[in-house]
Amino acid sequence: MEEVVLSSTVDLTNGGCNACGTVKSTSYQLEIGESTMTLDGLTVSSVVMSLALYSGFKQEFKVNMMDEFTEFRKKEKLIVLTEEYDKLIYKSQDLTIQTPDHIQDYKLLFETANKILIELFQIEKLKFIY
Numbered sequence: 001m002e003e004v005v006l007s008s009t010v011d012l013t014n015g016g017c018n019a020c021g022t023v024k025s026t027s028y029q030l031e032i033g034e035s036t037m038t039l040d041g042l043t044v045s046s047v048v049m050s051l052a053l054y055s056g057f058k059q060e061f062k063v064n065m066m067d068e069f070t071e072f073r074k075k076e077k078l079i080v081l082t083e084e085y086d087k088l089i090y091k092s093q094d095l096t097i098q099t100p101d102h103i104q105d106y107k108l109l110f111e112t113a114n115k116i117l118i119e120l121f122q123i124e125k126l127k128f129i130y
């Protein structure tokens with residue numbers, strides 16, 4: 001089982017004037033093997049996307065008249081991600097998984113990401129260290 005290490009850094013930025021307060025900004029990184037991936041936020045979709053791309057999937061954003069979605073493709077394997085307000089719908093040819101995108105509990109977030117990666121992307125189970 002391959003290990004994925006979550007690390008984070010916190011930056012405190014002062015707005016520069018008396019009216020502007022200090023802003024806290026947290027950046028997250030996943031380290032797997034020799035690779036480090038910066039996440040755009042600690043969400044199910046960012047973890048799944050980063051690890052799917054690391055595993056060789058290609059990502060394409062598509063826009064139709066009434067909807068938009070993301071396709072992940074690797075050879076003949078196709079997974080479609082549709083995003084609604086804090087709700088993700090991942091679909092393959094024979095399976096659909098729905099989940100919230102923002103999960104505060106790290107253990108549950110990584111269990112959810114692992115389930116999607118294993119069942120839909122057919123990626124070997126990962127051990128998350130946080």
